[in-house]
Amino acid sequence: EDQVTQSPEALRLQEGESSSLNCSYTVSGLRGLFWYRQDPGKGPEFLFTLYSAGEEKEKERLKATLTKKESFLHITAPKPEDSATYLCAVQAGSSGSARQLTFGSGTQLTVLP
Amino acid sequence: SQTIHQWPATLVQPVGSPLSLECTVEGTSNPNLYWYRQAAGRGLQLLFYSVGIGQISSEVPQNLSASRPQDRQFILSSKKLLLSDSGFYLCAWNGGETQYFGPGTRLLVL
Numbered sequence: 001e002d003q004v005t006q007s008p009e010a011l012r013l014q015e016g017e018s019s020s021l022n023c024s025y026t027v028s029g030l031r032g033l034f035w036y037r038q039d040p041g042k043g044p045e046f047l048f049t050l051y052s053a054g055e056e057k058e059k060e061r062l063k064a065t066l067t068k069k070e071s072f073l074h075i076t077a078p079k080p081e082d083s084a085t086y087l088c089a090v091q092a093g094s095s096g097s098a099r100q101l102t103f104g105s106g107t108q109l110t111v112l113p
Numbered sequence: 114s115q116t117i118h119q120w121p122a123t124l125v126q127p128v129g130s131p132l133s134l135e136c137t138v139e140g141t142s143n144p145n146l147y148w149y150r151q152a153a154g155r156g157l158q159l160l161f162y163s164v165g166i167g168q169i170s171s172e173v174p175q176n177l178s179a180s181r182p183q184d185r186q187f188i189l190s191s192k193k194l195l196l197s198d199s200g201f202y203l204c205a206w207n208g209g210e211t212q213y214f215g216p217g218t219r220l221l222v223l
Contacts, residue, residue, distance in 0.1 A: 049210060100147075
């Protein structure tokens with residue numbers, strides 16, 4: 001069974017204080033690892049897809065990295081508008097054309113001004 | 114560009130009442146469609162997915178059902194709601210390898 005564990009559950013940072021969110025996974029043949037951002041009361045917004053160990057992707061203050069067992073979402077010099085819940089999900093090779101995702105429970109990030 | 118709609122945005126229903134939530138996608142054809150439920154402070158739980166008209170796969174046994182009467186329409190239903198059906202319901206579609214989500218429906222069962 002595919003599993004995704006995110007840590008910490010909640011993180012409070014001061015504006016400008018860089019940190020990382022962790023996503024550990026077990027999956028039968030990783031097809032892709034996905035990061036989403038979710039604001040309260042809204043649907044998740046796609047951020048990144050990573051496909052193989054060693055891959056990195058960046059978007060503004062966010063950088064996602066991938067190893068064979070985990071992914072990190074690095075937040076550099078965060079701003080209050082980065083406050084949100086960040087969700088990690090994996091897609092197994094066995095999902096075929098259905099392409100189901102298995103989600104972690106998320107990390108709730110709060111950036112204080 | 115592709116757009117996904119869900120309605121209603123918010124719904125308050127008594128226990129035992131029926132349910133119908135609708136999701137439609139614009140700007141694409143033959144998408145995979147998904148229904149998720151998100152409990153407060155929790156991750157997303159996949160309920161149903163569909164790879165085509167009339168094709169429904171269930172991931173979690175429960176009193177909910179799904180139907181796909183048209184290529185870009187996905188409906189989540191229940192004949193009798195339970196208190197435990199309360200939550201945030203999200204519809205998603207597949208664009209290539211990535212799933213894109215709708216705005217969600219907040220359901221409160223009293």
